[in-house]
Amino acid sequence: MKFAAADIHFMRTAMELAERGKFTAAPNPLVGCVIVNNDEQIIGQGWHKAYGGPHAEVEAFESIATDHTALIHESTWYITLEPCNHVGKTPACAALIEHIKPKRVVIGIRDFNPEVAGRGLERLRQAGIQVDCGCLANELAWQNRRFCWNTQKNRPWVVLKWATSIDGFMDGRPSEHRLPGSGGFPITSEAAKPLTHTWRALEKGIAVGAGTVTVDEPQLNVRSLTAPSPRVVLLDPECIIRPNHPLFLRNPNAIHVVGTVSSNSDPNCCAWQVNEGLDKLLEQLFTNYGLSSLLVEGGAMVLNDFLEQGAWNEIKRWTSPLPTKGGLSAPLLPSDTISLPYGHKSSGQIGMDSWINRLHPRHVFD
Numbered sequence: 001m002k003f004a005a006a007d008i009h010f011m012r013t014a015m016e017l018a019e020r021g022k023f024t025a026a027p028n029p030l031v032g033c034v035i036v037n038n039d040e041q042i043i044g045q046g047w048h049k050a051y052g053g054p055h056a057e058v059e060a061f062e063s064i065a066t067d068h069t070a071l072i073h074e075s076t077w078y079i080t081l082e083p084c085n086h087v088g089k090t091p092a093c094a095a096l097i098e099h100i101k102p103k104r105v106v107i108g109i110r111d112f113n114p115e116v117a118g119r120g121l122e123r124l125r126q127a128g129i130q131v132d133c134g135c136l137a138n139e140l141a142w143q144n145r146r147f148c149w150n151t152q153k154n155r156p157w158v159v160l161k162w163a164t165s166i167d168g169f170m171d172g173r174p175s176e177h178r179l180p181g182s183g184g185f186p187i188t189s190e191a192a193k194p195l196t197h198t199w200r201a202l203e204k205g206i207a208v209g210a211g212t213v214t215v216d217e218p219q220l221n222v223r224s225l226t227a228p229s230p231r232v233v234l235l236d237p238e239c240i241i242r243p244n245h246p247l248f249l250r251n252p253n254a255i256h257v258v259g260t261v262s263s264n265s266d267p268n269c270c271a272w273q274v275n276e277g278l279d280k281l282l283e284q285l286f287t288n289y290g291l292s293s294l295l296v297e298g299g300a301m302v303l304n305d306f307l308e309q310g311a312w313n314e315i316k317r318w319t320s321p322l323p324t325k326g327g328l329s330a331p332l333l334p335s336d337t338i339s340l341p342y343g344h345k346s347s348g349q350i351g352m353d354s355w356i357n358r359l360h361p362r363h364v365f366d
Contacts, residue, residue, distance in 0.1 A: 003135045007106055010034050010042070010078040011135045015108070015143060017047040017056070018080050023201050023227040024050040027292035029111075029147035033060035034078040035102075043068040043075065057083055057093040061100070076104040080140050082111040082133070085120040094120040097129070104130040108140035112151040139342050145363070146293045149313065155282040157293040158311060159203060160303055161196075163187035163318035163353075164330035170300055172324030184216040185327075188318045191351030194224040199316055201227035205255070205291040209302040210236040213247055220251070220297070230295060233257060233285065235302055237274050255289055257281065278311035303331045315358045322352075336361045 003011075017032030025031075025048045033056040035044035046059025054062075057079060064072065083093035083105075097105060105124055110133060111117065124131045141148055146157040164170055164187065171178060171185040188196075200206060201222045206229075208218065213234060221229040232254035234241060239258050241247065243266070248254055253268060261271040270288070272281045285291045296306055306312050315337060337358035339346040347356045 001132060001134065003106070003132070006040055007078070007132075007135050010036055010076075011080070011106060011108055011140075013042070013045070014056075014078045014080050015136065015140060017045060018143065021048050021050070026146065026204050027051060027150065027290055029081055029144045031056040031079065031081045033057045033080070035060050035064065035072075036076045036078065037068070037071045038074050043071060055084065055093050056080075057096060061096065072100055073102060075102045076106060077102050078106045078135070080108040081144065082107050082109065082118070083120040083124070084111070084113075085123055092120075094123045097124055098127045101127060101129060104132070106135050107131065107133040108135055109133075109137050109144070109148075112148060114151075142341055142344075145313075150286065150292050155279070155286045156205065156291045157203075157313050158282065158306065159199070159293065159295045159314040159316060160306055160312045160331075161199060161295055161297050161316045162300075162303055162330055163192075163320065165320050165322060165324040165327075167323040167325065168330055169324045169327040170298070170330035171328035173327055175328075178215050178328070180214045181217060182215055184218060187320050187324075188353045189320075189351050192318055192353045192355075195350060195355065196318070197222045197224035198227075200230055200295060201225060203230050203293040203295040205233050205285065205289075205294040206230040207233040207235055207294055207296045207302070209299050210234065210238065210240040211301065212297075212299040213241055213245070216298075217246065218297070220247075231255065231289070231291065233291070233294065237272060255285070278306060278309045282311060300328055300331060307331055307334065310360070313360050313363065315356070317356050317358075319354050319356075320352070321354075333358070338363070 014032035014034045018030040021030050028048060028051050032047040034042055037043050044060040044064040046056050046063055048056045083097055085092050085094040121131050121133060149157045162170055173185055206220050220232050232251040234254055235257050237259045255268050255270050257270045257272050259273055261269045270284055296303060338361055340357055
């Protein structure tokens with residue numbers, strides 16, 4: 001259906017509200033809600049602030065001032081995602097709206113979660129509420145790309161991230177100098193760190209291989225902004241890293257991916273053989289550990305494996321203008337990547353370093 005300019009305006013406001021939960025809502029979706037009276041004035045608004053907390057619809061309803069409560073039955077609700085129709089960590093939002101019975105509800109996209117999947121819309125319609133769905137649907141599917149991918153594929157949204165010198169190396173040291181505990185080799189300048197840490201904060205997990213941990217001993221946390229750090233995933237199928245490694249002392253809930261797991265192993269040990277393929281591992285990380293998204297930071301062998309198996313959704317790459325004149329080769333960017341949709345920046349520069357953000361060609365949001 002064709003939506004009026006006012007519908008698009010208020011849904012865009014709800015979408016902007018939803019974005020405020022980008023660091024804390026996962027594995028739940030980003031959801032915003034705006035409640036508008038007959039005079040097209042906003043009388044309530046809210047967003048899903050954190051996993052396990054009140055949903056956007058509840059936040060919006062509870063924000064309505066006392067002198068506006070009489071207007072609620074004639075209101076229009078703009079919600080970016082179909083209201084839930086099941087009781088999970090919070091009550092069903094469809095039940096709240098059914099009880100209030102506003103005049104109209106405008107929804108951005110349907111919820112592909114099998115526990116919802118259109119039943120929230122149908123419940124509201126059976127209650128006699130006018131329900132219109134599809135306002136800014138493509139843009140909202142992009143905003144909730146992680147959640148939509150999770151519910152359709154049962155695996156995390158995977159972002160590959162690396163930095164390369166202008167001449168194509170991600171570590172300028174010769175192999176004989178990349179010794180255990182020798183530390184990382186910085187490719188980008190200090191100015192790049194805030195954006196890099198923002199990229200980390202957006203994802204629920206951060207994966208590295210045993211080689212990177214052995215040589216670089218990375219911290220893998222968020223330090224340049226106030227946001228939760230992702231859960232560390234150590235890819236160590238040959239069981240090289242010992243349980244007393246500093247990585248585990250700093251990250252006691254790190255997921256240790258190993259070749260075999262005994263019955264008395266740590267519950268954070270995940271059994272996976274390389275020959276099973278990365279899709280199998282990703283399914284385990286989503287189903288057993290609840291990782292809705294995964295940032296893969298290295299090393300080169302791990303990144304190349306994800307690229308070769310097509311086990312990725314997004315790429316974020318830094319490029320330094322400085323050459324290293326040798327060292328460890330960086331992965332090559334696939335030639336068929338596509339730009340981000342809807343005016344989102346696919347490239348930029350901070351200080352002397354440039355960055356790109358590209359999508360797998362399977363993702364078309366228009």
